[in-house]
Amino acid sequence: KIDSLSYNLAISEPVPEKPMALPRLAPHLLDRAMIAGKGGERIVTTVNTSIQQRTIDILDDHHRRLSGNQVFNAAAIVMEVRTGNVLAYVGNVSAGGEHHENVDVIRSKRSTGSILKPFLYAAMINEGLMLPKTLVPDIPTIINGFSPKNFTKQYDGAVPADVALIRSLNIPAVHELREYRYEKFYRVLKDIGITSLDRPADHYGLSLILGGAEATLWDVTGAYASMARTLNNYFERPGANRYRMSDYHPPVFIHDTTATTTDFNYEQHSTFDAASIWLTFETLKEVYRPGEETGWRNFYSSKRIAWKTGTSFGFRDGWAVGVTPDYAIGVWVGNADGEGRPGLTGTDTAAPILFDIFSQLPQNTWFGTPASELTPIAICSISGSRASEWCNDVDTLDVATAGLKTPVCVNHKRVHLSADRKFRLHAGCEQLDNVHAENWFVLPPVQEYYYRSHHLSYRSLPPFRKDCADPAGIAAMDMIYPKTDSRIFIPRDLDGTMGSTVFQAAHRNPQATIYWHLDGQFIGATSRSHRLTISPPEGSHHMTLVDGQGETLEKDFNVISRR
Numbered sequence: 001k002i003d004s005l006s007y008n009l010a011i012s013e014p015v016p017e018k019p020m021a022l023p024r025l026a027p028h029l030l031d032r033a034m035i036a037g038k039g040g041e042r043i044v045t046t047v048n049t050s051i052q053q054r055t056i057d058i059l060d061d062h063h064r065r066l067s068g069n070q071v072f073n074a075a076a077i078v079m080e081v082r083t084g085n086v087l088a089y090v091g092n093v094s095a096g097g098e099h100h101e102n103v104d105v106i107r108s109k110r111s112t113g114s115i116l117k118p119f120l121y122a123a124m125i126n127e128g129l130m131l132p133k134t135l136v137p138d139i140p141t142i143i144n145g146f147s148p149k150n151f152t153k154q155y156d157g158a159v160p161a162d163v164a165l166i167r168s169l170n171i172p173a174v175h176e177l178r179e180y181r182y183e184k185f186y187r188v189l190k191d192i193g194i195t196s197l198d199r200p201a202d203h204y205g206l207s208l209i210l211g212g213a214e215a216t217l218w219d220v221t222g223a224y225a226s227m228a229r230t231l232n233n234y235f236e237r238p239g240a241n242r243y244r245m246s247d248y249h250p251p252v253f254i255h256d257t258t259a260t261t262t263d264f265n266y267e268q269h270s271t272f273d274a275a276s277i278w279l280t281f282e283t284l285k286e287v288y289r290p291g292e293e294t295g296w297r298n299f300y301s302s303k304r305i306a307w308k309t310g311t312s313f314g315f316r317d318g319w320a321v322g323v324t325p326d327y328a329i330g331v332w333v334g335n336a337d338g339e340g341r342p343g344l345t346g347t348d349t350a351a352p353i354l355f356d357i358f359s360q361l362p363q364n365t366w367f368g369t370p371a372s373e374l375t376p377i378a379i380c381s382i383s384g385s386r387a388s389e390w391c392n393d394v395d396t397l398d399v400a401t402a403g404l405k406t407p408v409c410v411n412h413k414r415v416h417l418s419a420d421r422k423f424r425l426h427a428g429c430e431q432l433d434n435v436h437a438e439n440w441f442v443l444p445p446v447q448e449y450y451y452r453s454h455h456l457s458y459r460s461l462p463p464f465r466k467d468c469a470d471p472a473g474i475a476a477m478d479m480i481y482p483k484t485d486s487r488i489f490i491p492r493d494l495d496g497t498m499g500s501t502v503f504q505a506a507h508r509n510p511q512a513t514i515y516w517h518l519d520g521q522f523i524g525a526t527s528r529s530h531r532l533t534i535s536p537p538e539g540s541h542h543m544t545l546v547d548g549q550g551e552t553l554e555k556d557f558n559v560i561s562r563r
Helices: 002-011 027-034 049-068 118-127 161-166 170-179 183-190 202-210 216-234 275-284 291-298 346-358 403-407 445-454
Strands: 073-080 087-088 135-138 158-160 306-311 317-323 327-334 374-380 394-400 412-418 436-441 478-480 486-489 501-507 513-518 521-527 529-533 539-547 552-560
Touching: 027 087, 027 403, 049 073, 049 087, 049 513, 073 170, 073 216, 073 346, 073 403, 118 170, 118 275, 118 394, 118 403, 118 513, 135 170, 135 445, 135 552, 158 161, 161 170, 161 275, 170 202, 183 202, 216 275, 216 327, 275 306, 275 394, 306 346, 317 346, 317 478, 317 513, 317 539, 374 403, 394 403, 412 478, 445 478, 445 501, 445 539, 478 539, 478 552, 501 513, 501 552, 513 529
Parallel strands: 486 552
Antiparallel strands: 073 087, 073 327, 135 158, 306 317, 317 327, 374 394, 412 436, 478 501, 501 529, 513 521, 513 539, 539 552
């Protein structure tokens, strides 16, 4: 059949040892299509081959570095905001079977950490419950046994809401959720596409905002993209009705040429109106960027990105999600088997991947300003609330129109002082001619205790002169721990005796002495740092604190123990 030359050339060729592997650029997306019932069909995905390959390369580069810390898995999804089309879908890196490389992390439920906080921030602004600069408590907090902690284990006393989001502080977020109600926020998350909340709202409670619930990278990135889509479409729809709930939809990975727009139900409002979304993105734009991205404002070519990270309890999950008018990107880093690793945070592991992917995308635009939904108002420059008549320093800030419903500043008080400004007075103990009136910024005692250590310009209220009773009822002290009606568990020592616990109080006057009484018996006095170690027996107790001016504070608490 062949001549001798062809025969000799043929036998000189090496025989292939095994067939070459078929190219699989998106194996996890192929599995997803099979699960979606597309087996046996020919489908065209929305994936952009170039973006997919670059995303794979970026993840592989970072995987080599992360594996040195025994962090073996990572995933990323890139979406087009306008359509919701998935441009890149990398469900996992090539980590080997021993590290579960076949697990599609994009559709795996993982603890959310702080990645849901921007949705609560937008919801609070949308309903006029706070302004971006409103002070939120950041103090030791115990709510029905739930005791959240900041990542740094430190407290600021009070912090502006936008700064709390930028720094991802946990305690302010819990106080915001408590005011907003976790039942309402649970419904908001469902409305914007978080489908993994398969238990009642009461199951999650206030921990919902700190990673007490699980979500998928698919849902979370889709929700961020939907917010951006709503804001983009706001400018394309003239008139009063500019919103459609169909703007909130999950990512799309199958190209459908027959798809048509059937939802023509335009509404005046949406889950988040344009102003609340824009204010949220403006805040997220200022989140501290890692590594070489820290000086991004100094370069004209730098991209403006609204982004947020999340870290789950035990350093098991690192999240980073970013959005621009054109793209939404979600990144997850961790171990598919749930093993935590030191340093596995969203900022240190997922964020660098996020910015490397954004650097490969051709865009440098930013969201338009929804001026018709923003209203300039006067706000107190210190409290961030609407300015009252007692606020000395006033700024002007564009806020969502709903922000006009927020209360005026309650932190500034009109106080009356002696001529030397060392004591407070009132008309009952001093002639009005000798009284000096002044506006004073006042925080509750516990907030003040932590706030003044971070703000050296803060001035505590002067005490009342000894011959003047306190007619205003402004508390001079408060209990940090325990709170009223707390149930405290105190374990017993090995010999069966009751252990001890540390009680803590705060006083406006740094030089004040507090006298402690337990169940009517004097148990000690504290100065400057008001901490007292006590061993109360099991049962109900009544604590009374008295300062040098005679002001009294009373708290009830219960002690439980196991023998």
